[in-house]
Amino acid sequence: MDGAAVDGAAVDGAATGGAVDPQLLIARAYLSRVSEPACIPVWDLVRRCGPVAAAAAIRDGAVDRDVAAATQARRDSVDPIADLEAAERYGIELVVPESERWPHFAFAALERTGLARAARYRDGDRTHSESGELMPPLALWARGGLDLASLGVRSAGIVGSRAATAYGEHVTAELGYGLATRDVTVVSGGAYGIDAAAHRAALAAGGPTVLVSAGGLDRPYPPGNAALFERVAESGLLLSESPPGCAPQRRRFLTRNRLIAALSTGTVVVEAAARSGAMNTAKHCVGLGRPLMAVPGPVTSPMSSGCHTLLGRDVAPAILVSTSDDVLGVVGGIGEGARPVPDNDPKLAAGDLRVDLDQLDSTARRVFEGLLVRRFARPDEIAARSGVSPLEVIRALPTLDLAGLIETSDAGYRVAARRRPG
Amino acid sequence: MDGAAVDGAAVDGAATGGAVDPQLLIARAYLSRVSEPACIPVWDLVRRCGPVAAAAAIRDGAVDRDVAAATQARRDSVDPIADLEAAERYGIELVVPESERWPHFAFAALERTGLARAARYRDGDRTHSESGELMPPLALWARGGLDLASLGVRSAGIVGSRAATAYGEHVTAELGYGLATRDVTVVSGGAYGIDAAAHRAALAAGGPTVLVSAGGLDRPYPPGNAALFERVAESGLLLSESPPGCAPQRRRFLTRNRLIAALSTGTVVVEAAARSGAMNTAKHCVGLGRPLMAVPGPVTSPMSSGCHTLLGRDVAPAILVSTSDDVLGVVGGIGEGARPVPDNDPKLAAGDLRVDLDQLDSTARRVFEGLLVRRFARPDEIAARSGVSPLEVIRALPTLDLAGLIETSDAGYRVAARRRPG
Structure with missing residues (x-):
């Protein structure tokens, strides 16, 4: 069975209500380890065939050459049921795109980029085929009760050097505490230095925080932050793209950084040397x-030189922030500092992914009807206007976006120009 | 005699060679004290009638109501010969626009702004009539041998808080020393804190520095910096718009700040509280x-908050600089960071000040012929191409600019669009 043979097959095992079909979970668990992180051909295969058929095809070797090359090293050895059982022992759940917990809203930009890259790949462009950094994850391993689905509406990535200075840790504590008290979710990577200071400040404020780890969630890294991981799991959320048991390898740090950027409305670099992981996260954010x-x-201070590089850029310079109020002005959608977000891939919007209104489900149609034509509205306002819950709005928006029906900016959402009357 | 009666009179007492007519010096000395700083109507009167006729008209009260109002308090009491004698005792010279020492190049933007404001004033616009801050000076009192005429080609204003921190003074010393060793003239105001650190660093490097004082040069202010004033006079240059004996009053600080900005190719704010004189200098620079x-x-640090405000602006944000190399990249015309300078008054360029090539003197014509049509060239290159000295180029450029014959950017000068072939 090659890629073309499974093309167009119905997506199998759709989620029913809150629960997810166990076969689908097992398939996603298999995919999560067999191709980690997801490379373009594997991600595209899953998108086209659904996870169950894709996993079966990979296991059987009935896939095209690119998928085979990406998966042959592990396709026989992965034991998804063992991974799911190990996860359960550690209180870790597998969250899949078919689940209500999946952060569709936060991942919309990642999905859009992924679709565009997959389309270019199918057209023969192999520019990005080596690095899977920017493809959306196939699944997430999660521990903790914090609401994952609405992440990105009001969340701030706070990242920086492990070798932070006292100044950097002090500023991070001020930012993290100030944001968490105003219900902005603080997203970071659980590393020493700036990351840990950000999580601790959010916890001290009794506010929400999300820690995205580079390895399996049963293996807190660095081990010295194990107690911090526990505290985040109790009131916030631990996330990883890697199944239990995975060591935090260098490539996992790089792919992890894109998730911090994707899960955050905006990201703050507090301290960063010229070459550091935080600069990599900054690149993903842009x-x-x-x-x-x-x-x-x-x-x-060499620890601030990366920040000054970001602030001094001629093209897409970072926004200078001094206080949590400054950050709130950017990620909270109020006050000054909000900038329009450039459309990531205008080509895609004109592509083959558009659907019409009557192809939408009834909730998506109601959300669309709750949008304003000219002014951008935020999810809360759209919810009030359309009479559906904010969470439903957040879930429907990526569909409307991919269908080319809406326009996005920092200020929210509105009807796309081509759908406007007159 | 009203304004109209003297309009069109020939400019009297033009400089002949190196020396300036004593009557003209006396007239400028009189004007320098009778209207300090120059207000729009007085400046315009001098521009139209020349300084000797303007001074005589003011002394005789034969002027229009606006000029009379601006000068009546002092017109009978000013003794220009006593001022010039007092200046001589302190080694202070009066430098006038008719002299070869006048910084025509540095003051070109100030002249352009002044002409535009005078034109609006004549049209009845009184918006800026109260504040004379932006009019070019009528004369400068100077002490020291540094070349004043070519200031602005490669000079950096370094300004900041009097209550500087150790950090601010350290960074200032690094910047001032690094720039002065590379022959960039360091321009500042002689105050405690950042200003003094900038002058001292330039002196330590054996490099050029210019101190623009808010009071008479016989009265160093603050008195604690008197020794610094002496050292600057020995190897650099002290400048003031105020005649000897003038106390450094608040309004003189504000008008002084525009001269620091005007004499500098670009200005660096090192530390500044939210409301400080350095922020006023920054405004003039923009x-x-x-x-x-x-x-x-x-x-x-509250001492950096003004800098962060300047860096964070949406419109015309300051360029972030960390090192003297960064500053050199902006004021030295090499490397990155150079930005096009917006034209200050496009209206003026289309106005009545244009002359044609045959109205230019032979040097200005040669300079014009040495310009490139498309690429901006710096004065040194233009000098080499046109076969005249760099100083002659620098003197000719303001004339060509006012005549609408050239275009200016950070990268230098080129033929104006309307004069280009095709």
């Missing part, structure tokens, strides 16, 4: 069209 | 179309 912020510091 | 730079610092 690539996803999200507002990037940076905290200035002494020009005599 | 108003003159010059590149404004700012040094970031800890967001926890």
Whole structure:
């Protein structure tokens, strides 16, 4: 069975209500380890055939050459049921795109980029085929009760150097505490230095925080932050793209960084040396069209030089932030500092993914009808206007976006130009 | 005699060679004290009638109501010969626009703004009539041998808080020393804190520095910096718009700030509280179309908050600089960071000030012929191409600019669009 043979097959095992079909979970668990992180051909195969058929095809070797090359090393050895059982022992759940918990809203930009890259790949463009960094994850391993689905509406990535200075940790604590008290979810990577200071400040404020780890959630990394991981799991959320048991390898840090950027309305770099993981996260943030912020510091401090580079750029410079109010002005959609988000892939909007209104389900139609024509509205306002819950709005928006029916900016959503009367 | 009666009179007492007619010096000395700083109607009267006739008219009260109002308090009491004698005792010279020492190049933007404001004033617009801040000076009192005429080609204003922190003084010393060793003239105001650190660093490097004082040069202010004033006079240049004996009053600080901005290719704010004189200098820098730079610092330091405000602006944000190399990239015309300078008054370029090539003197014609049509060239290159000295180029450029014959950017000068072939 090659890619073409399974093309057009119905998506199998759709979620029914709150629960997800166990076969689908097992398939996603298999995919999560056999191709980690998802490369373009595997991701595209799953998109076209659905996870159950894709997993079966990979296991049987009935796939095209690209998918085979990406999966042959592990296709026989992965034991998804063992992974799911191990996860359960650690209180870890597998969250899949078919689940109500999946962060469709936060991942919309990642999905859009992924679709565009898959289309280019099918057209023979192999530019990005080596690095799977920007493809959406096939599944997420999660521990903790924090609402994952609405992440990205009001969340701030706070990232920076492991070798932070006292200044950097102080500023991070001020930002993290100030944002968490105003119900902005603080997203970071659980590393020493800035990351840990950000999580701790959010916890101290009794506010929401999400820790995206580079390895399996049963293996907190760095081990010295194991207690912090526990505290985040109790009131916030631990997330990883890697199944239990995976060691935090270098490539996992890089792919993890894109998830921090994707799950955040905007990301703040507090301290970063010229070459650091935080600069990589900053690159993802800009690539996803999200507002990037940076905290200035002494020009005599190498730990601030990366921030100054980001602030001094001629093209897409970071927004200078000094206080949590400044960050709130960007990620909270109020006050100054909000900038329009560039459309990531205009080509795609004109492509083959458009559907018409009558192809939408009734909730999506109601959400569309709740949009304003000219002014951008935020999900809360759209919910009130359309009479559906904010969570339903957040779930419907990516569909409307992919269908080319809406326009997005930092200020929210409105009807796309081509759908406007006159 | 009213304004109209002297309109069109020939400019009297033009400089002959190196020396300036004593009557003209006396007239400028009189004007320098009778209307300090120059207000629009007085400046315009001098421009139209020349300084000797303007001074005589003011002394005789034969002027229009606006000029009379601006000068009546002092017109009988000013003793220009006593001022010039007092200046001589202190080694202070009066430099006038008719002299070869006048910084025509640096003041070109100030002249352009002044002409535009005078034109609006004549049309009845009184918006800026109260504040004379932006009119070009009628004369400068100077002490020291540094070349004043070519200031602005490669000079950097370095300004900041009097209550500087150790961080601010450290960074200033690095910037001032690095720039002065590369022959960039360091321009500042002689105040405590950042200003003094900038002058001292330039002196330590054995490089050029210009101190623009708010009071008479016989009265160093603050008195604690008297030794610094002496050292600047020995190897650099002290400048003031105020005649000897004038106390440094608040309004003189504000008008002084525009001269720092005007004499600098670009200005760096190192540390500044939210409301400070350095922020006023920054405003002048932007108003003159010059590149404004700012040094970031800890967001926890109130002394850096003004810099962060300048860096964070949506419109015309300051360029972030960390090192003297960064500043050199802006004011030295090399490397990155150079930005096009907006034209200050497009209306004026289309106005009545244009002359044609055959109205130019032979040097200006040669300079014009040495310009490139498309690419911006710097004065040194234009000098080499046109076969005249760099100083002659610098003197000719304001004339060509006012005549609408050239275009200006950070990268230099080129033939104006309307004069290009095709």
